[in-house]
Amino acid sequence: MDSDSDFYGDEETVSSLQARVDSFDIAAWWTRHHSLLAKHRTMPRPPKHLSQLYNPYASLPGAWQLGEPISDFLQRLPPATTDYRPGLDWIWVANPYYPPRPEPWRSRFIEGGRERLALLEDFKQTAEANRKKVASGARASLDREVAKERRATVEDLHELAVAYSMLTGKWMLFPAPGCVNEVWAKVVQATVAGTLGIAAKVDTRAAGQGGKERVVCVYTKDFRDKNDVARVLNRLRELELVRPGEGRPLYYKSDAWTELGIYSGNGWGISPSLYSSNDIFVYMRKANTQR
Template sequence: MSSDESDFYGDDDLVGDLKRKVEHFDVNKWWEDHEALKTPLSTRAGGASENMSLLHNPYAGDPYAWQLTESVDAFLSRLPPATTEETPDHRWIWVCNPYIKQKSRHEAENQRVRGGEDEAPEAEGADIATLMEAGEERLHFASSFIDQFRAPGISGALFIRETKKAGMDAANDILSLAKRLRVTCGKWMLFCTVFEVNEVWGTIAKATANNELGIGAKVAVKSNVDHRMERLICVYTADFSDKSDVTRVAEKLKQLGLVKDKPLYYKPDAYTYLGIASGNPWEIRASIYDTRSLLGK
């Protein structure tokens, strides 16, 4: 902006008065006088307890989730994933984006679906029950089709080709159905060692709380039975079909130094609800995106 554009407008007395006020304005004193001013960010940072209508938390009251009444640093100190132990009701630590309104966890349909209790709160109007019923029927149809090629005399090459085609067709149908039923959440999956999980989780938690990533994130806590040294962190987005948003989150993860030599993979929650994992009998790829394909490396 040029000096002419930044000049005060008005008569000489008004201009002179405004310039005197600017010259004598004490920024530090203003902040001291307005220290108690409550904005969403300052309230969260200060750990104030009053209701903040502009912010949202579907995990309000959950002891294993970030609360709007505490700073992110306090949350990370309270629940360090490297040493926080699982309970019968809690296998994950959660942080949700407070700027995106989501259904309360207590109202979420996935809390009443076996295997869905640990997924992100679904979108309003999501019909998980119908997805699971129709999706399982579609997978059964794919299995029946594949079984036809197990007969004697069928070449192995033909069996593999038809299995992959049947799986691909089923996957496309399931994703289209999930979109229509509003079961659209998905997640980027990161694995790190127990020695680095606190630092990696801290980076993701802060970025999520600051509206820089997706709708939420979770990290696996210390298991009482599984003593592997790897921990899983999931970074959720609202819509697996929104490739630009999925890519945006991947790019931010890369900026944060979390995309390194190995690619990260993105899995829609619809696959999780239906138990579609690596090595499934339909040869369906368990992820639909990876950072190498989306980001070019």
């Protein structure tokens, strides 16, 4: 078998179990059982011995430690008043039930990704130069070609991310300074209980930050796994950290995009986010009605 998660048994049994797993829709299940889960959402997973739990951030000064009571952690590093200093730009918490995965080949991904973005940039510059030489009617055609090349670039970057295991992504919350402790406490409790994502972080307070919104990132294991992305968003809804149709939506961004510097207003015209909460809530409703 390829991994500890593979099924054992005769061929018929394995095929039957695998078919049941493949057909299981996580997003629909979470939506359908929302009321039941809400009654038990504070219940942690069965306890494990500390040696069976995981914390990839144990060496960081700004991280929750295995065995540390959540109340102590929140009191030790309250994001509203924990100031930035070198080595303490983020406060981290890990899902202790999620085992570590092999490190992504970050340097190779960045190298290949930048080369692909450079090709897109060259294409855009050539098209822009040609816009000045052609009749106005032909400019729309040039714009379509640029859009086509942009889509091809995004597809290529996704393939690179998969090839080099740059798969993690995150939902991003932007609480006001006066709310950041409350928001972070909910995220920490759910992460440590194993009911949210694989990890989370919040930025520390920068000098002169004043009333600027803070950043809370809630990580999932694979940006391609839309059902898991939806599951985590649904948990955030249960925690009342997002409400469908109210306020501005949340956005989900892949770590691959962060590594390549694809932010809002980037010169390539690539969307910095893969999903919005509005998109995923629609996806969840459709998935639920189809079952």
